[in-house]
Amino acid sequence: MPTNRQRLIIKTAVLTLMAAGAIAGAAGLAVLYGGWYNIGATAQHYAFIYTVLEEGMKQSVRNHADDIKAPRLGDPAQLQLGARVYRDKCLQCHGGPGVAQSTIGMSMQPIPGPLVDATQRWEPNELYWVTKHGIKMSGMPAWEYHLSEEELWAVTAFVTVLPSMDTRSFKAAVAPGEAP
């Protein structure tokens, strides 16, 4: 049998937790429905929010791409196909060495990164997974239903050779020509 004193302590603890929960809930609803949060893309994230979201994205991609095994990449025909896919589907948001993205890609938040350093951050199977499935809430679309398996690996292969390209060779690779 608990003593009166123990009963009082438990009662106080339970009531305090309930009150704290109710206040937190009310505060959450006020923020949600008050519209105070600036959803505009001209206002930047707080640095720690950006960092947490980016880390979560990285770990999710690592985990989900883990089972994918990249085929051998980089033969010239594949790189040519990859360059055409890059030109038509990636360039407008990501740009390339010496080539600016279009205004669509300039003012997004989060900003679509340059892909010239992508191989420092991602393995080829991860680049393939991101291209195929996209990234929620980032503006990165999923290409699974719009590109063939061959095109997905081709554009992955092209991204892996971007660091070796200068402005001139990149411009030549994405020059206007036949569609993929």
Place this chain on the structure above:
Amino acid sequence: MRVVAMAMLAASLAACTSERLPGGVVGDPVRGKIALTQYACQSCHLIPGVPGSKVYVGRPLSEMGQRKVLAGAVPNDQAGLMRWIRDPQSIDPHTAMPNLGVTERDARDMSAYLLSH
């Protein structure tokens, strides 16, 4: 004593809130900071005060006010920095930094922000 402390506090607060521009620099650094993010500058450069990924595709833009020369070619004053931002190929034809079509006003405000941080 207390009055002096209050005055010093007020002065330091004022220094924090109002952006003080270095001599000869014009433009709106608050607007310039936003403009930097609207031309995707932070996608390649680390910029003081702008959250983003750890990227080193372009050089970090910290302490731009202390640099003497841009791209080893032009003096790092506001005019030189604006020219670099608007047309980098006119200074270094081989640079991988693209011409992003920055307007004169936006480049002025961007340079005002960069030169005061």
